[in-house]
Amino acid sequence: MLLRTTCNSVLRVTSDRLYSRAMSNTAIKHLRDMEDALRADGMRITRQRVAILSVLAEANDHPDADEVHRRTKQVDPSVSLATVYRTLSVLENHGVVHRLTFEGGGARFETADAPHHDHIIDVDTGAVVEFHSDKIERLQAEIAAELGYDVVHHKLELYCRKR
Amino acid sequence: MLLRTTCNSVLRVTSDRLYSRAMSNTAIKHLRDMEDALRADGMRITRQRVAILSVLAEANDHPDADEVHRRTKQVDPSVSLATVYRTLSVLENHGVVHRLTFEGGGARFETADAPHHDHIIDVDTGAVVEFHSDKIERLQAEIAAELGYDVVHHKLELYCRKR
């Protein structure tokens, strides 16, 4: 079933769940599975949380809370900013999203389903590129171990300029 | 010349400059040189800035603005928090202090005179340990280069737990 909204985005209604724009069936299944896992983990799956989850699943950038709110309202206009903040925190605690705190400016978020990676931030444009280096990770663990520590998590950000 | 204050800390007065507690003569000379350099760089050396500089020079931890303010007031009680913030920003622009933005919580500061290093943050105690790895730095530059970037600066933080 398809609905066309006033703002020209396509909504797909599946049973009583609202997902934003055109999502593939496999993407929808992925969301459903995630909801089930979260429910099994004691989290209530509300209308607002579904909307927020679908926004996060679709995002391939790193939106801040306000941007998540803006996008979520396209799916469900009643969702408040406070709920967005609360939901993002809850999802973070469930390990479903990661909170990114780049220099200058508020927190930004990304789904945790992609494999671990670090970030390059373009100092001129604010664009974010993801990368990963096993070699660096190994060195980090070595250094921490030398100092008597285990790495719980780390943050590696390269603030760069296009050459 | 020595002064003993009510709060049991020793102040040293050198010409018209106030430095906190017992500082070695070489440490004082270092501060004087720094002041001269800053003055030559167009920055006015005020009573409050001298007090803040001396606090920073003495700190071997990574205090936040509020903590810098608390310590500065021991030297000169009239210094306001706003001035601490303004001075820290100015000093950062002059490359004299670095602003550290660890997860959860406000900015913390360190003097820039130590050679470049990264940080290990104890997730249980908040303690900060400094380390450096040329090997990691080299890898970072390589990765950025592969993606068409030059590293302007970077942030590497290992959030760790004592083993």
Place this chain on the structure above:
DNA sequence: TGACAGTTGCAAATCGTTCGCATAAGCAAT
């Protein structure tokens, strides 16, 4: 379906940080 505990929207509160303004004080030239 009913009941309970978790969730929501709203507005107010909080936290760290910045800003406007009138006053005070560096610094360079005198």
Place this chain on the structure above:
DNA sequence: ATTGCTTATGCGAACGATTTGCAACTGTCA
């Protein structure tokens, strides 16, 4: 030293991002 120009200061109010208290609402599970 004194002057004059400009910048720095303290104060309190404003700020933006985030959190919270509360009364109404709604998943969930029996």
